[in-house]
Amino acid sequence: xxxNASQLERxxxxxxxxxxxxxxxxxxxxxxxxxxxRDDGAYLQALQALQPSFFGFALSFxxxxxxxxxxxxxxxxxVDYKPSIMWPNMLLLMTVAFMPFATALMSSNPLxxxxxxxxxxxxxxxxxxQFVLFAMALRAPYVRSDIPAEHVTGTRWRALGxxxxxxxxxxxxxxxxxxxxxxxxxxxxxxxxxxxxxxRRALRLQLAPVEG
Amino acid sequence: xxxNASQLERxxxxxxxxxxxxxxxxxxxxxxxxxxxRDDGAYLQALQALQPSFFGFALSFxxxxxxxxxxxxxxxxxVDYKPSIMWPNMLLLMTVAFMPFATALMSSNPLxxxxxxxxxxxxxxxxxxQFVLFAMALRAPYVRSDIPAEHVTGTRWRALGxxxxxxxxxxxxxxxxxxxxxxxxxxxxxxxxxxxxxxRRALRLQLAPVEG
Amino acid sequence: xxxNASQLERxxxxxxxxxxxxxxxxxxxxxxxxxxxRDDGAYLQALQALQPSFFGFALSFxxxxxxxxxxxxxxxxxVDYKPSIMWPNMLLLMTVAFMPFATALMSSNPLxxxxxxxxxxxxxxxxxxQFVLFAMALRAPYVRSDIPAEHVTGTRWRALGxxxxxxxxxxxxxxxxxxxxxxxxxxxxxxxxxxxxxxRRALRLQLAPVEG
Amino acid sequence: xxxNASQLERxxxxxxxxxxxxxxxxxxxxxxxxxxxRDDGAYLQALQALQPSFFGFALSFxxxxxxxxxxxxxxxxxVDYKPSIMWPNMLLLMTVAFMPFATALMSSNPLxxxxxxxxxxxxxxxxxxQFVLFAMALRAPYVRSDIPAEHVTGTRWRALGxxxxxxxxxxxxxxxxxxxxxxxxxxxxxxxxxxxxxxRRALRLQLAPVEG
Numbered sequence: 001x002x003x004n005a006s007q008l009e010r011x012x013x014x015x016x017x018x019x020x021x022x023x024x025x026x027x028x029x030x031x032x033x034x035x036x037x038r039d040d041g042a043y044l045q046a047l048q049a050l051q052p053s054f055f056g057f058a059l060s061f062x063x064x065x066x067x068x069x070x071x072x073x074x075x076x077x078x079v080d081y082k083p084s085i086m087w088p089n090m091l092l093l094m095t096v097a098f099m100p101f102a103t104a105l106m107s108s109n110p111l112x113x114x115x116x117x118x119x120x121x122x123x124x125x126x127x128x129x130q131f132v133l134f135a136m137a138l139r140a141p142y143v144r145s146d147i148p149a150e151h152v153t154g155t156r157w158r159a160l161g162x163x164x165x166x167x168x169x170x171x172x173x174x175x176x177x178x179x180x181x182x183x184x185x186x187x188x189x190x191x192x193x194x195x196x197x198x199x200r201r202a203l204r205l206q207l208a209p210v211e212g
Numbered sequence: 213x214x215x216n217a218s219q220l221e222r223x224x225x226x227x228x229x230x231x232x233x234x235x236x237x238x239x240x241x242x243x244x245x246x247x248x249x250r251d252d253g254a255y256l257q258a259l260q261a262l263q264p265s266f267f268g269f270a271l272s273f274x275x276x277x278x279x280x281x282x283x284x285x286x287x288x289x290x291v292d293y294k295p296s297i298m299w300p301n302m303l304l305l306m307t308v309a310f311m312p313f314a315t316a317l318m319s320s321n322p323l324x325x326x327x328x329x330x331x332x333x334x335x336x337x338x339x340x341x342q343f344v345l346f347a348m349a350l351r352a353p354y355v356r357s358d359i360p361a362e363h364v365t366g367t368r369w370r371a372l373g374x375x376x377x378x379x380x381x382x383x384x385x386x387x388x389x390x391x392x393x394x395x396x397x398x399x400x401x402x403x404x405x406x407x408x409x410x411x412r413r414a415l416r417l418q419l420a421p422v423e424g
Numbered sequence: 425x426x427x428n429a430s431q432l433e434r435x436x437x438x439x440x441x442x443x444x445x446x447x448x449x450x451x452x453x454x455x456x457x458x459x460x461x462r463d464d465g466a467y468l469q470a471l472q473a474l475q476p477s478f479f480g481f482a483l484s485f486x487x488x489x490x491x492x493x494x495x496x497x498x499x500x501x502x503v504d505y506k507p508s509i510m511w512p513n514m515l516l517l518m519t520v521a522f523m524p525f526a527t528a529l530m531s532s533n534p535l536x537x538x539x540x541x542x543x544x545x546x547x548x549x550x551x552x553x554q555f556v557l558f559a560m561a562l563r564a565p566y567v568r569s570d571i572p573a574e575h576v577t578g579t580r581w582r583a584l585g586x587x588x589x590x591x592x593x594x595x596x597x598x599x600x601x602x603x604x605x606x607x608x609x610x611x612x613x614x615x616x617x618x619x620x621x622x623x624r625r626a627l628r629l630q631l632a633p634v635e636g
Numbered sequence: 637x638x639x640n641a642s643q644l645e646r647x648x649x650x651x652x653x654x655x656x657x658x659x660x661x662x663x664x665x666x667x668x669x670x671x672x673x674r675d676d677g678a679y680l681q682a683l684q685a686l687q688p689s690f691f692g693f694a695l696s697f698x699x700x701x702x703x704x705x706x707x708x709x710x711x712x713x714x715v716d717y718k719p720s721i722m723w724p725n726m727l728l729l730m731t732v733a734f735m736p737f738a739t740a741l742m743s744s745n746p747l748x749x750x751x752x753x754x755x756x757x758x759x760x761x762x763x764x765x766q767f768v769l770f771a772m773a774l775r776a777p778y779v780r781s782d783i784p785a786e787h788v789t790g791t792r793w794r795a796l797g798x799x800x801x802x803x804x805x806x807x808x809x810x811x812x813x814x815x816x817x818x819x820x821x822x823x824x825x826x827x828x829x830x831x832x833x834x835x836r837r838a839l840r841l842q843l844a845p846v847e848g
Contacts, residue, residue, distance in 0.1 A: 007712045010648060012222060014704060017656035020229035024237065024309045025660065029668065032241065032316040035324075038389075043326035061309065065302045068226060076219045090701045097660045097697065104668040112671075114679035177674075224434060232441035236449065236521045244453065244528040247536075250601075255538035273521065277514045280438060288431045436646060444653035448661065448733045456665065456740040459748070462813075467750035485733065489726045492650060500643045 004080045011089070012075045018093045019068040022100060026057050026064075029104035056107035059181060060099050066162070066187060067096060067126060074134050074155060080142045088133040095126040116177040120170035123184070127163030134159045150202035157198025161191030216292045223301065224287045230305045231280040234312060238269050238276075241316035268319035271393060272311050278374070278399060279308060279338060286346050286367060292354045300345040307338040328389040332382035335396070339375030346371045362414035369410025373403030428504045435513070436499045442517045443492040446524060450481050450488075453528035480531035483605060484523050490586070490611060491520060491550060498558050498579060504566045512557040519550035540601040544594035547608070551587030558583045574626035581622025585615030640716045647725065648711045654729045655704040658736060662693050662700075665740035692743035695817060696735050702798070702823060703732060703762060710770050710791060716778045724769040731762040752813040756806035759820070763799030770795045786838035793834025797827030 030053040033046035102122040105115045138156050165187045172180035242265040245258035311334060318331040350368050377399045384392035454477040457470035523546060530543040562580050589611045596604035666689040669682035738758040741751045774792050801823045808816035 007708070010652065010708055010712070013225070013649070014652045014656055014708070016222065016226045017229055017653055018660055020226055021233055021657055021660040023305075024230055024233040025664065027309050027313050028237065028240065028664065030313050032313060032320060034320045038321060038324040040324075040326050043324060047326070047330070057310070058306070061306050062302075065299075065305075069298055069302075072219070072222055072226070076222070086705055087701075090698075090705075093659075094694070094697050094701075097663050098693070101663050101666050101668060108668060108670045109674060112674040112676075112679060114676050114683070118683070225437070228434065228438050229441055232438055233445055235517075236442055236445040239521050239525050240449065240452065242525050244525060244532060246532045250533060250536040252536075252538050255536060259538070259542070269522070270518070273518050274514075277511075277518075281510055281514075284431065284434055284438070288434070437649070440646065440650050441653055444650055445657055447729075448654055448657040451733050451737050452661065452664065454737050456737060456744060458744045462745060462748040464748075464750050467748060471750070471754070481734070482730070485730050486726075489723075489730075493722055493726075496643070496646055496650070500646070 008075070008078060008081050011081065011086070012071075015071060015075075015089060015093060016068070019064060019071070019096060022096045023061055023064045023068070025100045026060050026103055029100055029107070030054070030057055052110040053104075053107040055110070056103045059184065060103040063123065063184065063187075064096060064099055067092075067130065070130065070134075070159065070162075074137060077144055077147055077152070077155065078137060078142050079144050081137060082139070082142060085133060085136050088129055088136060092126060092129040092133055095122055095129060098122055099126075111178045113173060113177040116173035116180055117170060120166055120173050120180065123166035124163055124170055127159075127166050131159040131163055149206065150199045153202035154195040154199035157201075158191045158195040160194040161187055161189075164194075165190050220287070220290060220293050223293065223298070224283075227283060227287075227301060227305060228280070231276060231283070231308060234308045235273055235276045235280070237312045238272050238315055241312055241319070242266070242269055264322040265316075265319040267322070268315045271396065272315040275335065275396065275399075276308060276311055279304075279342065282342065282346075282371065282374075286349060289356055289359055289364070289367065290349060290354050291356050293349060294351070294354060297345060297348050300341055300348060304338060304341040304345055307334055307341060310334055311338075323390040325385060325389040328385035328392055329382060332378055332385050332392065335378035336375055336382055339371075339378045343371040343375060361418065362411045365414035366407040366411035369413075370403045370407040372406040373399055373401075376406075377402050432499070432502060432505050435505065435510070436495075439495060439499075439513060439517060440492070443488060443495070443520060446520045447485055447488045447492070449524045450484050450527055453524055453531070454478065454481055476534040477528075477531040479534070480527045483608065484527040487547065487608065487611075488520060488523055491516075491554065494554065494558075494583065494586075494615075498561060501568055501571055501576070501579065502561060502566050503568050505561060506563070506566060509557060509560050512553055512560060516550060516553040516557055519546055519553060522546055523550075535602045537597060537601040540597035540604055541594060544590055544597050544604065547590035548587055548594055551583075551590050555583040555587055573630065574623045577626035578619040578623035581625075582615045582619040584618040585611055585613075588618075589614050644711070644714060644717050647717065647722070648707075651707060651711075651725060651729060652704070655700060655707070655732060658732045659697055659700045659704070661736045662696050662739055665736055665743070666690070666693055688746040689740075689743040691746070692739045695820065696739040699759065699820065699823075700732060700735055703728075703766065706766065706770075706795065706798075710773060713780055713783055713788070713791065714773060714778050715780050717773060718775070718778060721769060721772050724765055724772060728762060728765040728769055731758055731765060734758055735762075747814045749809060749813040752809035752816055753806060756802055756809050756816065759802035760799055760806055763795075763797075763802050767795040767799055785842065786835045789838035790831040790835035793837075794827045794831040796830040797823055797825075800830075801826050 030050060033043075033050070035042050035046060099122060102119045106119040109115055135156055138152050143152055165183050168186070169180045169183035172183055242262060245255075245262070247254050247258060314331045314334040317327045321327055347368055350364050355364055377395050380398070381392045381395035384395055454474060457467075457474070459466050459470060526539075526543045526546040529539045533539055559580055562576050567576055589607050592610070593604045593607035596607055666686060669679075669686070671678050671682060735758060738755045742755040745751055771792055774788050779788055801819050804822070805816045805819035808819055
């Protein structure tokens with residue numbers, strides 16, 4: 001294995017580990033009820049009180065999961081990397097590592113405005129850093145040569161899906177805290193939409209010189 | 213290394229990390245007694261009170277360990293993967309990451325019904341997701357060509373062992389909470405049984421056209 | 425890379441992750457003092473009260489570190505593995521994952537007998553499992569062919585160092601709790617001693633047929 | 637892959653995992669406020685009270701990140717390793733694993749002298765161990781042959797940046813606790829300075845025999 005490939009591998013490895021730890025630490029913030037009784041009703045009530053925590057756990061698991069899947073997809077397209085992507089990647093990992101806090105804050109009081117704003121803001125920061133990172137990484141000599149240019153552009157555009165959904169969620173949090181998280185279910189839609197837009201634009205630009 | 217193999221490696225790597233973190237986090241939920249005295253009797257009593265936590269730690273360690281061993285076995289049979297297995301795998305990891313919570317809940321009151329149902333239900337969800345994942349992954353162009361077809365079928369069937377044992381444990385939890393976990397010791401038996409059934413069926417089907 | 429080598433790699437990888445998580449989780453059990461004052465004396469006193477926790481952290485970090493170094497050395501000698509080593513390895517990892525609890529228990533009251541016995545007992549279990557695992561793994565077709573037989577035998581014997589030191593510490597814990605941990609500083613000595621004994625025995629046996 | 641390369645890979649892997657876990661555990665020490673009210677003002681006040689914790693999280697994330705980036709850079713220059721670097725590496729990892737404690741202590745009372753001294757002292761220990769480790773690792777037969785000698789010397793010198801900044805921060809902590817952390821922002825400057833000094837010195841020494 002070439003030295004650069006091995007260094008790239010170690011960078012993705014370190015990133016994977018941070019994603020995996022943050023995603024698994026989410027459960028630590030869901031506090032286990034300790035009841036003195038064996039009564040079914042008491043337990044069901046205690047679990048129901050934890051509902052916002054369960055929702056927060058599942059939502060953040062899916063969001064961090066999606067961030068990892070995107071990271072996995074993009075870094076799988078690379079053969080090498082520019083050393084300057086190191087710190088944007090580290091800052092992205094910082095927002096991911098911050099997610100267990102933002103999730104627990106949101107779950108502690110799911111209809112309060114400030115926690116929802118913090119949560120959506122963390123996602124917005126993660127989304128913007130991810131967009132910058134992918135735009136820097138997916139550049140000419142670093143991408144595998146067998147990947148069509150329009151797929152590279154589409155993948156770069158696709159990363160707009162998360163920050164746009166997070167921004168909508170942030171704005172909605174000011175008016176309807178709690179409900180605003182519905183916006184995040186638009187992520188799969190937005191990413192596909194932006195991918196298609198980017199790909200189309202790339203294809204048009206490729207054709208342009210031929211047409212001219 | 214080919215690009216697909218490297219992407220498969222990173223997927224298994226991320227999964228391994230989540231398994232490893234969830235299995236090691238189990239101990240965090242066993243709360244260390246802080247006694248003012250050095251008296252042997254007081255310590256022995258405090259440790260005895262922790263017995264359900266020790267049992268939960270050991271049981272969940274073995275169950276998550278078994279889930280990892282199965283994941284390791286199946287992914288070792290692959291040369292490539294369908295991108296659509298990504299999310300079933302992520303959901304399986306979510307149930308694994310949830311295990312420390314389910315374990316601590318069960319250990320907090322080992323004879324209460326609801327915690328036992330939650331624990332068995334978590335295992336049932338993990339078992340079903342694992343079955344779906346393996347059934348999707350162990351398909352024609354993705355499996356190593358040197359593996360006999362009946363072994364592939366047997367391995368797919370084998371994954372029925374955990375959900376069946378978990379379902380029995382779930383039903384038993386309603387009648388005899390605490391005792392129901394005995395069902396889980398049937399996992400090694402069930403997996404072997406289903407493996408044999410699947411293998412036999414595959415061999416019969418292979419012979420059928422010859423007989424016809 | 426051959427399929428077996430890749431499966432062996434994933435097994436060592438999973439083990440590495442559990443070692444790494446357990447060793448890093450040790451610090452979570454050292455509780456951070458929260459003082460209302462900025463007074464130097466109050467802080468120094470609070471840190472001094474934590475001395476047993478710092479000692480426990482450092483001791484367990486070195487012990488788990490030594491267990492990992494030994495695992496790293498032995499698995500580096502292998503080209504393949506017997507599937508039956510999977511579960512002894514998993515049980516060894518269980519004792520490693522238990523270490524943060526045993527450490528916190530010992531640190532909570534460093535002169536009490538029961539916590540010291542639990543700590544030494546955990547190490548004894550880890551040491552015995554490690555010995556069994558290495559004895560099973562370091563067998564004929566699995567070891568790299570360029571490694572001299574006497575080095576293999578020496579490495580197998582070497583694994584007696586930890587259980588012997590842990591047993592001495594366990595016995596000493598009954599009479600002089602707290603002081604008994606001094607025995608553990610004998611681990612580097614014992615491992616070297618047993619390595620030399622095993623190597624010498626292997627060399628004598630190699631010569632025997634020639635002599636006979 | 638040669639056996640030594642694979643053992644080196646596993647050593648870097650284990651180190652990466654400890655770095656990744658320590659960096660992600662930082663967030664656990666930031667305690668989530670649980671308010672009964674949904675009032676924006678109450679939440680903003682609670683978050684403002686957490687400001688030192690957020691600062692500590694971000695600072696330590698960047699410092700551990702920088703330690704990992706340096707480790708990644710240096711180990712990427714190696715083809716093999718001296719077994720004797722194992723324990724300096726383990727001690728470096730011990731200081732990294734200690735960082736979540738030192739960070740939480742500092743954040744608990746950011747203007748108190750003792751916590752700042754402990755934090756700066758931990759960084760100083762990490763910096764000195766890193767310097768010793770890199771000086772041992774970057775030796776003749778272990779470094780990739782295509783790397784110019786002056787770059788090797790520069791990289792060795794570069795590792796003086798962190799301990800020097802940590803020492804300045806430690807001294808400043810005695811006079812202006814809290815403010816002293818400003819010194820740490822000098823790390824990027826110091827590392828570049830020492831790199832240039834080391835590189836220049838190496839080039840002068842290379843020319844010396846020719847001149848003589």
